[in-house]
Amino acid sequence: MPTLKLASWNINSVRARLPIVGQxxxxxxxxxxxxxxxxxxxSQFPHADFEEAGYVHRYLHGQPMHHGVAILSKVPLQEERRYDWQDNGEARHIGVRLPNGVLLENVYIPAGGDVPDREENPKFGQKLDFYERMIRWSEALDVPTIMMGDFNIAPLECDVWSHKQLLGVVSHTPLxxxxxxxxRASNDWVxxxxxxxxxxxxxxxxWSYRAKDWRKSDRGRRLDHVWVSPELKSQVKAHRVLEDARSWDRPSDHIPLITELEL
Structure with missing residues (x-):
């Protein structure tokens, strides 16, 4: 049975980091x-570079300077979709249908600012509202789906370098x-x-750019995720994170996730 290999990566500017995407x-x-x-x-996406690398199918939802998502594929895809879960026109989602009918959703959820209070910090409220819109979408799903991207929350105590010290820090607050x-529970996501x-x-x-030696301090968080509908669980054959990519030349502060599944 053929296997499809998918990569998910918050690249923090595709043009600035094109060499490590090539890597x-x-x-x-x-x-x-x-x-x-x-x-x-x-219109300014580096199409020629990806075309040359074999990614002849490209689905883009971009914006200048901020946000932006893309799905680049060697295999034909269908039914491009763009959901405005931010409800303000920001480019934070692009979705397609895989050759076997499975939906693939690429999402970049807002970070939410620095203060975990929606009254004092509207960005935090926007993040929570983004999740609420996604919950309503998820509850209505009736098609096997893969959802991957930067969710900007590290949900478990072991998903951060210090649960105790980060309880009041946006991305790991109890709320x-x-x-x-x-x-996750809205569709029994795996x-x-x-x-x-x-x-x-x-x-x-x-890992934050603020650390002089990210590996030595190792103050990491698991902000990037791959979730699948429960019926797809048995088809996922491999998953790993490429931690060494955090040390590549001019790195993103995020690392790539690699997932392999049977079609």
Whole structure:
């Protein structure tokens, strides 16, 4: 049975980090790449580079300087969709249908600012509202679906370097974690990361640029995720994070996730 290899990566500007996207392609040769935070207009996307690399099918939802998502594929895809879960026109989602009929949703959920209070910090409220819109969408799903991207929440105690110290920090507050769990429960989503690296084993996908030596301090968080509908669980054959990519030249603060599933 054929296997499809998917990569998901918050690249933090696809044009600025095109060389390390090429490094990922050379090392892993994914069939489909889901990028978040591309930070480029669709018209200015580096089409020629991906065309040359074999990604002849490209689905883009971009914006200049901020946000932006893209799905780049070697295999034909169908039914491009763009959901405005932010409810303000920000480019934070692009979806397609795989050759076997499964939906693939690439999402970049807002970070939510620095203060975990919607009155003091409207960005935090926007993040929670984004999740609420996704919950309503998820509850109505009746098609097998893969959802991947930057969810900007590290839900488990072992998904952060210090649960105690981060309880009041946006991305690991109890309210965010409870909201994310309601999204997961809304469709019985399977958290593939923790299927392959069981809690409480260490598993991070993001390290701040502020650390002089990110590996030595290792103050990581698991902000990037791959979820699948329960009926797809048995088809997922491999999943891993490419932690060494955090040390590549001019790195993103996120690392790629690689998932392989049978069609």
């Amino acid at each position: 990922l392609i050379e090392a892993e040769a994914p069939d489909i790449i889901c990028l978040q935070e591309t930070k480029v207009r669709d 965010e974690c409870e909201t994310m769990e309601r999204l 958290d593939i990361g923790r299927e392959f690296v069981a809690a409480p084993e260490r598993l991070y996908t993001w």
